[in-house]
Amino acid sequence: MEQLQNKVAELFEKGTISMMIGFQNAIGKGAVPCFLDSASQVKLLIYNDLCKNNLAVYLHKPEVKEAKKIGIISNVATLRSILQLLSENQLWSLELTIMTFNSAHELIVFESIKDVEHYVQANFPELTDEEKELIEKINAMSRQERWEYWKDLYSTCIKCYACRAVCPMCYCPQCTVECNQPQWIKVTAETSGNMEWHTMRAMHLAGRCINCGECGRICPVGIPVHLLTAKMNLDIKKEFGAQTGFSSSNSYALNTYNPNDKEGFIR
C-alpha cells in the first residue's frame, strides 16, 4: 500500500501524471474508485481484494480526457480493457501510466504497452468455474427451458442500464436505446423490451467484451448478463480464433472476414 502511495506521489511530483484513478476506503462498502489530482491526497489510496471495479470505464469520461496524463491502478481485467480500447483507437488522446500488483503483491509500473501485453498474455484469465458451470447448465437445457430461464430473468430487469454504465466497452456517445426514431428498444421495463435490450447489448459487445464480469456483478436484480457475452466470446474464439483484450492490435472479429468461414446452417 505504502509502495503504491509513494510511487504515485513521486509521479505527481515529477509531473508524469496529473490525475490518478485508484481506490479509497468506503465505510461499509469496502472500496470505491477515487480520483486524485495532487500528491497531497495519496494517503487515500488503497489496494486490496475488495478493489473489484474495472477502472478502465472512467477513461472515457470528459474530465479524465481533459486531465490527459492519467495514472491508473489495474487488475488483469482492466489491463485487458485498456488493450482492447487501444485496439479500437479510443485512448489516443491520453498519456497512460499503468500500474498493477502482481500475484506476489509487488507494484509494477509498466513502461510501455508492449510490457502490458506481455503481462496480460502471461496471466491470461479463464472464465471462473462458476461461469463455466452456469454456461454448461444452460447449454444442457432444452430450447423451451432456456427460453423460460431467460424470460424469467428478463422479466425482473428494471432497465437501469447499470450494465451499460459499468462496461468499459460501451462508450458510444449515443446508444441505440436512446435512439427514438425509430424506437429500437421499448422504453418501459417490460419483458419483450428487456429481451431486446439484452440481445442488442450482447450483439454489440460480441467479439469486444473482455469478460471482466462487471455487468453481472453490478446488476441490482442479479441477472447474469455477463454470461451472454462470455458465451459468445467462447464461440468467436472457437470459430474465428479471435481473443479480445489480448494485444493492442486486435482486430474486431465481426469487422473482418475470412472467405473460408465454415457454417452449417445456410442453405
Place this chain on the structure above:
Amino acid sequence: MSQFEPKIVAFVCNWCTYAGADLAGTSRAKYATNVRIIRFPCTGRIDFMLLIKAFQNGTDGIIISGCHPNDCHYTSGNFHARRRWMVFRSLIEFMGFDTDRITFSWVSAAEGAKWADLVNEVTDKVRALGPFTEFKNIDYNSFNQLDNGAITK
C-alpha cells in the same frame, strides 16, 4: 377450420435474391403467397434488430437471403453478414429463441426456381410449427400474473 397461414418476412439483397425473386415472377413460377419481401442494398445491411422487430410485430418466420459467397456486389458484404449471423444465431440459440423460424440462404439472380422452392419449403415448415406466440405473449403473460387474468390476449 381454415388452415393456418403463416406470415413470413424475407430480408433479401437487391443484387441477387431480389433479382432472383423477380426472375421467379417473370418466369411464372408459382410459389406460396405468404412471403413479404423487403429489399436491402446488401445482406451486410441487415441489422439483427430488424429480425427481432419483425418477430415482435407478429411474423411467424423469417427468410434472409443474399448473394452466394464471392458474388457480393460490394465484394465483402455477405462475408461480413455470414460472420454476424453465425454469432447472432449462437446467441439467440443460447437465449432459447426458436432458430427453426429463421432460414438463411444464398439465392443468386439466376436461381428463380431455387427461390420458389425456398419459399414453399419455409412456408410448409413454419406452417407445421404453428403461429409464433412465444414472443407475442411475453408481455401479456407477465401482465396476467399481476392482474390475475384481467388482461387476456
